[in-house]
Amino acid sequence: MLEKVDRVIMLKDFYGPLLTERQQEVIHLYYEDDWSLAEIAESMEVSRQAVHDLLRRSEAALEDYEQRLGLVEKFLSNRARWQQLYALLSGEVDRNKLNVALSLLEELKERV
Numbered sequence: 001m002l003e004k005v006d007r008v009i010m011l012k013d014f015y016g017p018l019l020t021e022r023q024q025e026v027i028h029l030y031y032e033d034d035w036s037l038a039e040i041a042e043s044m045e046v047s048r049q050a051v052h053d054l055l056r057r058s059e060a061a062l063e064d065y066e067q068r069l070g071l072v073e074k075f076l077s078n079r080a081r082w083q084q085l086y087a088l089l090s091g092e093v094d095r096n097k098l099n100v101a102l103s104l105l106e107e108l109k110e111r112v
Contacts, residue, residue, distance in 0.1 A: 026051060027062075
């Protein structure tokens with residue numbers, strides 16, 4: 001479950017402005033503030049089922065944006081490359097590590 005929470009929060013960070021205010025609010029309350037569906041329903045003065053439907057539609061919209069644009073995947077891929085690069089350069093540097101680091105830098109340079 002934690003992986004889904006992290007994914008939805010990351011998707012919201014990237015694509016949140018593309019959602020309606022109400023969609024942003026329900027995603028925020030449910031995933032970031034850890035409110036139950038009943039608490040959100042009471043706060044918004046709607047049924048629990050309405051909150052559930054809005055939450056699922058919001059999640060689907062975020063996944064659709066990611067499928068079309070791929071910004072989160074690109075971010076995670078780039079972050080992994082930067083972490084590899086940091087790990088290579090933070091220890092003792094030998095010729096082999098330097099070549100790998102240069103290769104990673106070239107790959108990152110092409111992505112920008």
